[in-house]
Amino acid sequence: MGGVDHTVGGLVGFARALRHSGMMCGPNRVQAFLAAVEHVDLADRSRLYWAGRLTLCADPEDLPRFDAAFDYWFRGADMPSRGQTSSTERRARSAALSSRDTEPGEPEPLATAAGDAEVLHNRDLADLSAEEREQLRRLFAELEPEPPQRPAFRHRSSRRGQLDPRATMRALLRTGGEPIRLPRRNRTTRARRVVLLIDVSGSMSPYADALLRFAHVVVRRSPTHTEVVTLGTRMTRVSRQLRHRDPEQALAAAAKAVPDFSGGTRLGETLRVFLDRWGRRGAARRAVVVLFSDGWERGDTSVLAEQMQRLRRLAHAVVWVNPHAGRAGYSPVQSGIAAAWPYVDHLVAGHSLRSLQELWWWVRRLARNRGSGWATTADQWGSRREGERGGAA
Numbered sequence: 001m002g003g004v005d006h007t008v009g010g011l012v013g014f015a016r017a018l019r020h021s022g023m024m025c026g027p028n029r030v031q032a033f034l035a036a037v038e039h040v041d042l043a044d045r046s047r048l049y050w051a052g053r054l055t056l057c058a059d060p061e062d063l064p065r066f067d068a069a070f071d072y073w074f075r076g077a078d079m080p081s082r083g084q085t086s087s088t089e090r091r092a093r094s095a096a097l098s099s100r101d102t103e104p105g106e107p108e109p110l111a112t113a114a115g116d117a118e119v120l121h122n123r124d125l126a127d128l129s130a131e132e133r134e135q136l137r138r139l140f141a142e143l144e145p146e147p148p149q150r151p152a153f154r155h156r157s158s159r160r161g162q163l164d165p166r167a168t169m170r171a172l173l174r175t176g177g178e179p180i181r182l183p184r185r186n187r188t189t190r191a192r193r194v195v196l197l198i199d200v201s202g203s204m205s206p207y208a209d210a211l212l213r214f215a216h217v218v219v220r221r222s223p224t225h226t227e228v229v230t231l232g233t234r235m236t237r238v239s240r241q242l243r244h245r246d247p248e249q250a251l252a253a254a255a256k257a258v259p260d261f262s263g264g265t266r267l268g269e270t271l272r273v274f275l276d277r278w279g280r281r282g283a284a285r286r287a288v289v290v291l292f293s294d295g296w297e298r299g300d301t302s303v304l305a306e307q308m309q310r311l312r313r314l315a316h317a318v319v320w321v322n323p324h325a326g327r328a329g330y331s332p333v334q335s336g337i338a339a340a341w342p343y344v345d346h347l348v349a350g351h352s353l354r355s356l357q358e359l360w361w362w363v364r365r366l367a368r369n370r371g372s373g374w375a376t377t378a379d380q381w382g383s384r385r386e387g388e389r390g391g392a393a
Contacts, residue, residue, distance in 0.1 A: 011033065011034060011037065012030060012034075012142055013073075014052070014069070014070075014073045014074075015029075015030045015033065015056065017069045017072065017073050018056060018065065018066065018069050020069075021065045021068065021069050022065060023056075023057075023062050023065045023066065023069070024058065024062075025056055026144060026146060027142060027143050027144050027145070027357070028357070029055055029056050029058070030056070030142070031121070031357075032055040032056075033051065033052055033055040033056050035055075036051040036052075036054070036055050037051050039051075045074060045075075048074070049070055052066065052070065053066055053070075120132060120135060120136060120139065120353070121139070121352065121353045121354045122352050122353075122354050123352055123353075124323075124326070124351050124352060125206065125207050125210040125323070125351060125352060125353075126206035126207060126323070126351070133209075136210065136353065137213065137247070139353060140210075140213045140214065140216075140217055140247070140353075141217075141247065143214075143217045143357075144217075144221060145217060145218055145221055145360045146221075146364065147191045147192075147194075147221060147222035147225060148191070148192040148194060148288060148363050148364045148366075148367030148368070149189040149190065149191060149192060149364070149367060149368060150189060150190055150191075150192040150316075150367055150368060151187045151188075151189060151368065152187060152188040152189055152190045153187075154187070154188045155185040155186060155187055155188065156185060156186060156188050157183060157184070157185055158184055158185055158186040159184065160184060160186070161184045161185055161186035162184060162185060162186075163182055163183070163184055163185075164183040164184055164185040167183035167185070168182060168183055171183060191222060191224075191225045192225070192286075192287065192288055192316065192367035192368075193225045193226070193227070193283070193286070193287035193288070194218065194222070194225060194226050194227075194287060194288050194289075194290065194363060194367075195226075195227045195228075195229070195283060195284050195287045195288070195289045195290070195315075196215050196218065196226070196227070196228045196229070196290050196292070197229050197230075197231055197271070197274065197289065197290065197291045197292065197293075198211050198212065198215065198228065198229070198230050198231065198292045199230075199231050199232065199265065199267065199291075199292055199293035199294070200230045200231065200232045200258060200260065200261050200262070200263075201231075201232045201233075201260075201262070201263055201264055201265035201296070202262045202263060202264070202265075203265065203294050203296050204292070204293065204294055204323075205261070205262045207292075207323050207350075207351070208261065208262075209251070210353075210356075211292050211350075212228075212238075212242070212251055212254055213247060213251065214356050215228045215238075215242055216242045216247050216250050216251065217247075218360075219239060219242040219243055220242075220243070220245070223239075223243050226239065227239050227278070227283050227287075228242055229274055229278070230254075230258050230260075231265075231267060231270040231271065231274070231293070232258075232260035232261070232263045232264065232265065232266075232270065233260045233263045233264050233265075233266055233270070234259070234260050234270060234273070235270040235271075235273045235274050235277075236257055236258045236259070236260075237278070238253075238254040238257055238258065241253035241254040241256075241257050242254055264298055265293075265296055265297055265298050265299075265336075266297075266298060266299040267293060267297050267299065267304050267336055267340075268297065268299050268300060268301070268302075268303030268304030268305075268306070268307050269299055269303060271304065271307040271308070271311065272303065272306075272307045272310075275307060275310050275311060275314070279310070279311070279314050284311060284314045284315050285314050285315070286314075286315070286316045287315055287316060288315070288316055288317050288319065288363050288366055288367050289311060289315040289317070289318050289319070290319045290321060290359070290363060291318065291319070291320050291321065291340075292321045292350060293320070293321075293322065293336070293337075294322055294323060294324055294334070294337075295320075295322055295324075295332065295334040295335075295336040295337030295338075295340070296334055296335075296336055297334075297335050297336030297339070301335045301336060301338075301339040302339070304336055304339050304340055305339040305340060305342075305343075308339070308340040308342075308343040308344075309343050311343065312343035316366070316367070317345045317346070317366040317367070318343060318344050318345050319344070319345060319346050319347075319348060319359065319362060319363060319366065320337065320340065320344045320346075320347050320348070321347075321348050321349070321350035321359055322337060322347060322348075322349065322350065323349065323350055323351035324349075324351075325347055325348070325349040325350075325351075326349030326350075326351040326352065326355055327351075332347065345366060346362055346366065348362060
């Protein structure tokens, strides 16, 4: 597995080299690049070049940077950079170019590694072996979720957007009333706060480690706008522990702080404690709140419904992440989620790395505009799932 990891690291290291050159290259584009190289002959540099150019470049200004980085990474040319490439990346690059050691008739190691990574992205987190979990940790470390943004009140000059009346008047005064240029403006954006509520009860224990790793990545990306709270038989805030740079030390600190791992589930009562303690202070106010839970509630479901209603009034949007929602035939009929359903804006499966990335796409979309017309009732959820399965077929 060591060679496989290095080959994946070589391709991902190429994406890092692009970022090093100043190109915006997010995790979604890197995953598209890995998916694309599965379908090309990696010995053909031209096909590899176009696979990278079509998936990693988003702007005409990216093209010269991509060309320089490609020549540097795969052809050994010099590339102007803002710093020195780490020794780890250099080793990964050497491994990525070692395909000439492959015997005739054997599968290309890069293509095999990319295929393994693609399969791992879609595997249920509860069914992974110890070796796959170790590889998944490396994939989590590569995630760079962009912080969600919300429209701000201020505007700034822009080439596109609505006309700027004041700037237009000033321009007319300078040109004697001749409308040579029509200044335009756009609204600026600010970061939207995100609150992650993670159910750490016994039924969610197969997913707890992966969900906390995902939370660690989100916290590290935007520490001042992210709060993480665990729910079980009591509520525990673990935001401070997850701000540690090293993921293993961060998870160890979080595990030490949470006394009710793999215990019972009292979502309603713990949610009431969260809202009493943090909701009034503003942690959940106008935030996107993501609740990770399978919906099994041992307490009074009327309490959960009441607290979800309170949460819905405070938050900008509420997303429920249920690992069981990724299975065929799922319907939100469990007592807990059935009580909370009327106050949920969107339901996401969250059972795999791919679904967690889909979750973040929804979080970013909801942060900008909540009212986009997605599933809000059980019937709509069932229709949506049927539509997805029909489209896949």
